[in-house]
Amino acid sequence: xxxxxxxxxxxxxVAILTFNRPASLNSFNAEMHAExxxxxxxxxxxxxxxxxxxxxxxxxFCAGQDLSDxxxxxxxxxxxxxxxxxxxxxxxxxxxxxxxxxxxxxxxGVAAGAGANIALACDIVFAARSASFIxxxxxxxxxxxxGGTWTLPxxxxxxxxxxxxxxxxxxxxxxAAQWGMIxxxxxxxxxxxxxxxxxxxxxxxxxxxxxxxxxxxxxxSTNSLDQQLDLERDLQTLAGRTDDYREGVAAFMEKRQPxxxxx
Amino acid sequence: MPTFLLTEPLHNGVLILRLxxxxxLNALNTALLEELADLLDDAGLNDDxxxxxxxxxxxxxxAGADVREMAGLDAVGVMQDPRxxxxxxxxxxxxxxxxxxNGYCLGGGCELMMHADIVVASSDAQFGQPEINLxxxxxxxxxxxxxxxxxxxLASQMVMTGQPIDAxxxxxxxxxxxxxxxxxxxxxxxDIARRIARQAPLAMQQAKDVLNRAQESHLAAGLAYERKAxxxxxxxxxxxxxxxxxxxxxxxxxRGR
Numbered sequence: 001x002x003x004x005x006x007x008x009x010x011x012x013x014v015a016i017l018t019f020n021r022p023a024s025l026n027s028f029n030a031e032m033h034a035e036x037x038x039x040x041x042x043x044x045x046x047x048x049x050x051x052x053x054x055x056x057x058x059x060x061f062c063a064g065q066d067l068s069d070x071x072x073x074x075x076x077x078x079x080x081x082x083x084x085x086x087x088x089x090x091x092x093x094x095x096x097x098x099x100x101x102x103x104x105x106x107x108x109g110v111a112a113g114a115g116a117n118i119a120l121a122c123d124i125v126f127a128a129r130s131a132s133f134i135x136x137x138x139x140x141x142x143x144x145x146x147g148g149t150w151t152l153p154x155x156x157x158x159x160x161x162x163x164x165x166x167x168x169x170x171x172x173x174x175x176a177a178q179w180g181m182i183x184x185x186x187x188x189x190x191x192x193x194x195x196x197x198x199x200x201x202x203x204x205x206x207x208x209x210x211x212x213x214x215x216x217x218x219x220x221s222t223n224s225l226d227q228q229l230d231l232e233r234d235l236q237t238l239a240g241r242t243d244d245y246r247e248g249v250a251a252f253m254e255k256r257q258p259x260x261x262x263x
Numbered sequence: 264m265p266t267f268l269l270t271e272p273l274h275n276g277v278l279i280l281r282l283x284x285x286x287x288l289n290a291l292n293t294a295l296l297e298e299l300a301d302l303l304d305d306a307g308l309n310d311d312x313x314x315x316x317x318x319x320x321x322x323x324x325x326a327g328a329d330v331r332e333m334a335g336l337d338a339v340g341v342m343q344d345p346r347x348x349x350x351x352x353x354x355x356x357x358x359x360x361x362x363x364x365n366g367y368c369l370g371g372g373c374e375l376m377m378h379a380d381i382v383v384a385s386s387d388a389q390f391g392q393p394e395i396n397l398x399x400x401x402x403x404x405x406x407x408x409x410x411x412x413x414x415x416x417l418a419s420q421m422v423m424t425g426q427p428i429d430a431x432x433x434x435x436x437x438x439x440x441x442x443x444x445x446x447x448x449x450x451x452x453x454d455i456a457r458r459i460a461r462q463a464p465l466a467m468q469q470a471k472d473v474l475n476r477a478q479e480s481h482l483a484a485g486l487a488y489e490r491k492a493x494x495x496x497x498x499x500x501x502x503x504x505x506x507x508x509x510x511x512x513x514x515x516x517x518r519g520r
Contacts, residue, residue, distance in 0.1 A: 215444075234444050 005032035007057070008039040013050040013203030013262075014196070015043040022058025025110060027066035033088040040095045050203040050262045052099055053195060054122060055106035061131060064113025067140075081142070089114055089146045096121045097147075097218055100211040102202045106195035107131045107173070107182070117146035120155060123214060124198065125182035127173035128191040133181070138168045154221055155181045206244035207262035267295035268302060276313030276460030277453060278306055281320070288326035289319045291371040293346055300352040307357050310519060313460035313467070315356070316452045317379060318363040321445065324388070325372025330397065350403045353378050357468050359459045363452035364388045365445055369427060374401060377408040380471055381455060382439040384430045385448040390438060391427025411478050412438045463501035464519040469493075 007018040017039050019026035028036075043049045056062055070079060096103055096118070105122035112134040119125055119133070127133075135152070137144045144152070144165050152161035156179045164171065177185040186194045202210065212235045220228050239245055244260045251258035271279040280302065282289040306312040319325055336344065353375070362379035369391045376382055376390070384390075392405045400406065401422060410418035413436040421428065433439045443451045459467060469492040477485045496502050500520045508515035 231444075234447055238444065238446050 001035065001038045003035045003039070005029070006035045006039060008042070010043075010046060010049055012200055013048060014053055014199045015039075015046065015049040015051070016053045016055070016196075016199075017043070019054075019056040019062050021066075022056075022060070024066055024068075025060030025063035025112075026056045026058065026115070027063040028088070028114065029066045029069045030088070033092070036092060037088075037095075040092070040099070044095070044099065050101050050205075050207045051199045052101060052103045053106065053199040054103065054118075055192065055195065056108050058109070060109040060115070061107045061111040062115030062118060063110065064115045064136065085145055092118065093121045093147045099214075101207050102199075102210050102214070104195055104199040104202065106191055107133075108191055110134065112136045114146040114148075117144060117148035117151065120151040120181070121147050124202075126184050126186055126191060126195040126198070127176060127182050128188040129173055129185055130188050131173040131191075132170045133173075133176055134168060134170045135165045136168055138166055150221075152181075155179075204260060206242065206248065206260045208242045209239050209244060212239050265298040265302065267292070268298050270302070273311055275457050276311065277456040278312045278315045279449075279453065280315060280317045282318070282325055283320075285320055285322075287329070288323040288367060289372065290327055290329045291325055291375065292329035292332050293344075293349075296346055296349040296353075300349040303353055303356040303360075307355075310464075312358065313462075313464055314359040314361065314456040316361045316363055316449070316456045317375075318449050318452065319365065319372075321365050323367040323372070324362070324364040325369075325375055326367040327370030327372055327393070333399075346403070350374075350378075354404075357471065358464075359456070359467055359471060361452045361456050361459075363449040364390075364439070365448050369393055370401070370405070371403055374403040374405045374408070377404060377412065377438075380474070381452075383441045383443060383448055383452040383455065384433060384439040385445040386430050386442050387445050388430040388433070388439075389427040390421075390430075390433045391425065392422050393425040393427070395423060396425040409438075412436070461517075463499070463505055463515075463517040465499050465501060466496055466505075469496055 005019075005021050007016075007020050009016055017036070019032070021027065021032060043052050072079065102124065103122040105119045105125045107119050107125060107127035109128065109131050111119045111131065113136045116133040116135060135144050135148060137148075143149065149161075149165070152164060156164070160179065163169070171179075171181070173182070173185040176182045184194070216228070216231060216235050219231055223231060243263055247258050247260060267282065267284050269281040269283045271281075280299070282295065284290060284292070284295065303315070306315055359381070360379045361381045361383065362376045363383050364376055365385040365388060367389055368376050368384075369389070370393055373390050373392055392401045392409065394401050394405065401409075406418070406422055409421065417428075417436055428436070430439070430442050434442050441451065473485075473489045473492050476488050480488065501515075501517045504517060505515045
């Protein structure tokens with residue numbers, strides 16, 4: 001599939017997916033959804049990919065749904081937004097959460113609506129100092145989607161999640177980092193390189209182990225302590241069977257740098 | 264040698280069967296069902312087999328029947344179809360059958376899974392009876408065993424909408440007994456099968472028979488049947504060995520007698 005609305009390339013173990021509709025702040029239309037779906041599928045299947053990085057071209061990271069793609073004229077049939085979510089947004093969020101390697105996000109500008117929540121669904125989020133996050137849904141009578149009502153309370157607590165969702169106030173990158181909503185706020189011109197350096201570093205690490213860490217952390221939000229202890233036991237069983245674990249221990253004993261293969 | 268099934272050498276009394284039509288998501292064609300019925304018939308008569316684990320691959324346990332095969336049958340063809348006889352032989356397998364389910368478990372695959380006594384499912388498994396989407400209905404127990412396992416409302420919803428349920432939902436509904444991480448599913452099923460294989464074989468077969476009977480009879484008849492089986496086991500050496508070993512605080516040595 002050739003891409004019009006995104007860019008995708010794999011470089012030194014890192015798959016880089018860049019939203020590329022800068023004229024409309026990288027907001028999503030149906031074609032862009034299809035392309036992102038395709039790219040995520042490719043990244044998942046590609047054994048060379050040991051980290052995924054997501055960013056945007058231009059001033060914005062992603063402004064969520066392109067509203068010009070929606071017909072809300074008076075008298076027109078009322079839209080079924082559930083269908084678009086079921087078909088487009090939910091599979092994307094699930095694909096990011098289930099992605100079997102770390103997902104690094106570089107938020108280069110405004111992240112609004114679903115755009116904010118796509119960023120928050122990633123594992124490690126960097127944002128440029130000038131970037132901002134807006135839960136814009138309430139401004140047009142909607143509910144935060146793409147996992148926002150799930151990720152926000154977990155990242156910033158119930159009170160802040162509620163106010164962000166109901167007021168639709170913009171929160172800057174620096175504040176977001178202070179609140180623990182994202183990992184790191186960096187200078188605008190250092191954003192891309194910082195995020196890529198992090199992604200490249202992650203791509204040299206024990207990928208299978210990192211994927212299992214992600215699985216455990218994802219499950220923790222709905223598990224009891226007992227269930228989580230059982231899960232940790234099972235995931236550690238799997239991690240202990242990897243070649244990278246053996247290499248990690250051997251390198252430690254031999255006081256040398258480990259060479260991880262990602263399996 | 265079966266074409267569509269792989270078997271692993273018998274180990275500790277556990278026979279492992281793997282459905283093996285990966286390019287067709289393990290769709291159950293007539294030949295595969297026949298092979299499975301033959302294999303289970305043999306395993307039923309082989310004293311060395313104490314329990315059987317049945318599994319597919321990581322993508323699918325079995326994603327249904329072979330639709331192309333079905334398309335060629337008219338009413339008379341369906342009447343003369345040998346498949347119901349194979350299903351009956353699979354259902355009559357007298358020893359514990361444990362299913363390890365990863366991925367798609369749909370239509371005939373879901374029906375086969377419901378022939379197992381115990382089901383361990385991977386967290387990524389999906390269960391459904393999508394036959395209605397083809398203008399047909401489940402034909403190998405899908406309407407009968409499902410409703411007994413999960414109750415009327417959910418069974419009706421699954422059969423009438425054709426939409427699958429996920430593993431978590433299947434666990435809640437009682438369709439499966441345990442969930443595991445995908446990579447550990449088969450291992451856990453073998454674990455259970457080994458534990459079963461260490462028990463007294465005759466008691467195990469009576470247990471299976473009585474449990475199955477419970478779904479087919481009213482309570483009084485089931486209780487009477489249970490009591491008969493319980494009494495019957497009093498005539499076995501293994502029963503005496505089991506009780507004696509317990510009292511003497513040692514491992515029992517069962518002989519199947």
